[in-house]
Amino acid sequence: MDPGYTYAPVDGSGVIRSWTVMRQSFLPGFDVPFVLVDVELDAQKDLRLIGRLVDGPDAAFKLGTSVSMVFEDIADRVSVPAFTLLAP
Amino acid sequence: MSGRMTASNRVAIVGYAQSQVSRHADQTLGALTVETARRAIADAGLMEAQVDGFVTASLFPSAGAHAAEDGVSLVSANWLAEQLRINPNYAAGFQGFGQIPGAVSMAVNAVASGAADYVLVHRALHNPHARYHENPMQEARGSQQWTVPQGFFGPLAMIAFSYNEYLQRYGATREAMAAVVTEARKSGSRIPWSYWSERPLAPEEYLAAPMINDPICRFDCDIPVDGVAAFIFTSAERARDLPHHPVYVAGYATGAPVTRRLPLHWPLDDIMDVGVETARRLWDRSGVRPAEVDLPQVYDGFSPFVYYWMESLGLCPVGEAHRLVLEGGIDSDQPGALPVLSGGGALGNGRMHGVPQMLECYLQLSQRAGERQRSRASIGVACHSSPHFGGAVVYSAGPF
Numbered sequence: 001m002d003p004g005y006t007y008a009p010v011d012g013s014g015v016i017r018s019w020t021v022m023r024q025s026f027l028p029g030f031d032v033p034f035v036l037v038d039v040e041l042d043a044q045k046d047l048r049l050i051g052r053l054v055d056g057p058d059a060a061f062k063l064g065t066s067v068s069m070v071f072e073d074i075a076d077r078v079s080v081p082a083f084t085l086l087a088p
Numbered sequence: 089m090s091g092r093m094t095a096s097n098r099v100a101i102v103g104y105a106q107s108q109v110s111r112h113a114d115q116t117l118g119a120l121t122v123e124t125a126r127r128a129i130a131d132a133g134l135m136e137a138q139v140d141g142f143v144t145a146s147l148f149p150s151a152g153a154h155a156a157e158d159g160v161s162l163v164s165a166n167w168l169a170e171q172l173r174i175n176p177n178y179a180a181g182f183q184g185f186g187q188i189p190g191a192v193s194m195a196v197n198a199v200a201s202g203a204a205d206y207v208l209v210h211r212a213l214h215n216p217h218a219r220y221h222e223n224p225m226q227e228a229r230g231s232q233q234w235t236v237p238q239g240f241f242g243p244l245a246m247i248a249f250s251y252n253e254y255l256q257r258y259g260a261t262r263e264a265m266a267a268v269v270t271e272a273r274k275s276g277s278r279i280p281w282s283y284w285s286e287r288p289l290a291p292e293e294y295l296a297a298p299m300i301n302d303p304i305c306r307f308d309c310d311i312p313v314d315g316v317a318a319f320i321f322t323s324a325e326r327a328r329d330l331p332h333h334p335v336y337v338a339g340y341a342t343g344a345p346v347t348r349r350l351p352l353h354w355p356l357d358d359i360m361d362v363g364v365e366t367a368r369r370l371w372d373r374s375g376v377r378p379a380e381v382d383l384p385q386v387y388d389g390f391s392p393f394v395y396y397w398m399e400s401l402g403l404c405p406v407g408e409a410h411r412l413v414l415e416g417g418i419d420s421d422q423p424g425a426l427p428v429l430s431g432g433g434a435l436g437n438g439r440m441h442g443v444p445q446m447l448e449c450y451l452q453l454s455q456r457a458g459e460r461q462r463s464r465a466s467i468g469v470a471c472h473s474s475p476h477f478g479g480a481v482v483y484s485a486g487p488f
Contacts, residue, residue: 017253017355018249018250018252018253018256018355018356019249019252020245020248020249020252020301020302020303020304021299021301021302022239022245022301023298023299023300023301023302024244024300024301025239025241026151026152026219026221026222026223026241026242026244027223027225027236027239027241027242028224028226030239034239036238036239036240036245036249038249038253038353038355046347048349048350048353048355049234049350050234050235050238050240050249050350050353051238052238052239062256063253063256063257074237078237080237080238081238082238
């Protein structure tokens with residue numbers, strides 16, 4: 001049966017459900033440390049995405065802190081979705 | 089269909105062999121597997137020609153870019169049968185997660201159906217030279233394009249997310265996890281074939297270890313090793329004529345259905361929601377209640393799995409495993425404690441996947457644990473992998 005999936009735009013806002021600080025990377029090309037956040041998007045319950053928190057390892061946040069999406073331009077025509085803390 | 093499975097207690101383990109667990113064995117993995125398989129067959133009191141079934145789960149569990157070669161970095165059932173010059177009636181490999189419960193379930197089914205009379209289940213684990221999980225990939229395709237460019241890669245980051253969620257939600261401490269890891273290493277230090285034999289870990293050493301992917305440090309991870317274990321399964325009827333006390337398989341269950349996620353994304357709620365269902369099916373199919381289990385052996389390839397399995401199995405309420413361990417509740421030397429890591433697990437033996445859990449159930453329930461023999465060991469549970477992707481087997485010292 002066709003589950004009827006379609007593409008739909010989301011605004012990228014959400015809340016932090018978990019995080020980790022990557023102090024060692026098993027892939028080449030990543031400067032450590034960096035923060036990864038597990039974000040539940042506001043657009044749909046339990047819709048979760050993982051991205052870098054551009055605010056870095058010293059930023060203050062906790063479970064449930066709100067974030068919005070930003071894009072990191074890492075090369076010509078290559079942009080990776082990431083997250084930033086919403087100003088309190 | 090629900091209720092106790094038809095094959096419950098009709099198939100038993102009748103012999104075993106466990107190789108030395110080392111960082112790098114001085115023989116190839118294939119040679120070590122052949123030697124270990126022959127020892128297991130002899131231990132069961134059988135001739136090699138009597139073994140007519142071979143089952144394994146041959147996965148080489150590295151995220152790195154190492155070549156996977158049969159007989160070298162993994163050993164398949166057919167490869168082993170061929171080396172033993174046996175043309176088996178049944179040879180198969182389990183492909184999913186929870187490789188040990190998966191392989192055991194296939195062996196039980198093969199014996200119960202009459203597909204084979206004596207089934208050898210083996211697990212061969214290899215530690216390649218060079219870094220275990222390091223991967224030089226330059227491109228990510230498919231669903232990995234949503235995780236790899238972000239730097240989300242490798243099993244340590246995978247487990248870090250669910251563990252941090254657990255720590256934050258329930259107020260757990262690293263001191264509690266120190267009690268888990270030191271218990272595994274204490275048990276492993278008493279096991280002659282363990283990589284960590286005679287090398288327990290002090291809580292201070294655990295607490296002083298630097299983070300790799302917060303809140304995971306290296307002591308939260310099992311160490312990659314070369315090692316092989318083999319077990320012989322046959323029917324309860326045939327087991328009566330063999331030298332050792334048989335250990336019966338009362339039932340098994342594997343996890344599912346899981347929520348579809350990005351690669352390696354295992355949120356805590358996914359693990360626990362499915363884990364509780366895995367356990368419900370396990371008790372239902374085996375005809376055993378959690379309170380009857382005196383030898384629970386939880387999986388610990390990453391230390392947080394200990395909490396997830398204890399809570400999924402109902403050994404303690406959800407969110408409270410960390411309190412229980414901090415109060416000495418899993419100290420296997422204390423009467424009345426839950427000996428969930430009495431076999432040392434993966435943290436106390438090396439990355440033998442679910443083998444240490446299964447082996448502890450076999451040794452204790454068959455009264456073959458020697459100096460480590462526990463006075464009370466009648467029903468064991470051997471877990472492997474995560475409660476939502478993996479599985480568990482209930483073993484019994486006697487048919488019921």
